[in-house]
Amino acid sequence: xxxxxxxxxxxxxxxxxxxxxxxxxxxxxxxxxxxxxxxxxxxxxxxxxxxxxxxxxxxxxxxxxxxxxxxxxxxxxxxxxxxxxxxxxxxxxxxxxxxxxxxxxxxxxxxxxxxxxxxxxxxxxxxxxxxxxxxxxxxxxxxxxxxxxxxxxxxxxxxxxxxxxxxxxxxxxx
Numbered sequence: 699x700x701x702x703x704x705x706x707x708x709x710x711x712x713x714x715x716x717x718x719x720x721x722x723x724x725x726x727x728x729x730x731x732x733x734x735x736x737x738x739x740x741x742x743x744x745x746x747x748x749x750x751x752x753x754x755x756x757x758x759x760x761x762x763x764x765x766x767x768x769x770x771x772x773x774x775x776x777x778x779x780x781x782x783x784x785x786x787x788x789x790x791x792x793x794x795x796x797x798x799x800x801x802x803x804x805x806x807x808x809x810x811x812x813x814x815x816x817x818x819x820x821x822x823x824x825x826x827x828x829x830x831x832x833x834x835x836x837x838x839x840x841x842x843x844x845x846x847x848x849x850x851x852x853x854x855x856x857x858x859x860x861x862x863x864x865x866x867x868x869x870x871x872x
Contacts, residue, residue, distance in 0.1 A: 709776070709854055714843050716773040720814050720833035724763055731756040772831050774840070776847050779819070779829065795844075795851040797823045799859055803841050809833055817841055822859070 721728075734756035741749030765785055773780040781791045798819050805815035815837030819829040834840060852858065 711775045711777045714774045714776060714847060715840055716771060717834050717840075718772070719767050719770060719831070720809075720812070720835070721764060721767055722809065722812055722814060723833040724767065725808075727763055728760060731760045734759075772834075774844060774847065777851055779844075781829070791826060793819075793821060793823050793826055793829065795848045796855050796857045797821045798844070798848045801841060801844060803837055805837065817844070819844075 735753055738749050738752035738756070741752060769783065769785050771780075771782040773782070777795055779793045779795065781793075783789050783791075798821050800820040802818045802820075803815055804818065809815055813835055814833045817831045817834065817837055817840060819831075821827055821829065831840075
């Protein structure tokens with residue numbers, strides 16, 4: 699019994715990795731919230747406790763930023779990268795892996811000390827030409843999973859990336 703090319707293209711999709719951006723990427727924002735809270739506490743001593751109400755502002759700022767970051771989920775499967783965002787209104791953006799043209803990994807010093815890094819994808823997808831997954835743990839392993847999955851998906855779909863002219867100075871000759 700042989701399989702037709704159409705049924706061979708219906709490979710099952712399997713999850714490879716999922717994660718969130720680390721909260722460490724907002725360190726300076728949270729530091730500013732702490733400074734505001736300290737200012738409110740110091741102000742409360744001068745105003746007889748009235749300025750303690752000002753603690754609500756940095757607390758809300760902290761919670762909203764934490765919640766927004768926690769509600770962004772990245773899921774890498776064998777065929778797609780899914781990006782789910784939003785607190786109340788959820789938005790799902792999917793990018794087919796065969797559209798990934800290039801990827802780069804950046805590990806700034808502060809994040810490298812914490813075992814984190816950024817992964818940036820350059821794609822041929824019109825809605826998301828670049829995707830940056832910030833401050834994720836084990837970024838090298840995720841990049842390698844992505845590279846392997848992109849090649850496997852291109853082979854499965856029999857697709858190759860072709861640059862026709864552009865910024866590199868190459869020209870397409872007829």
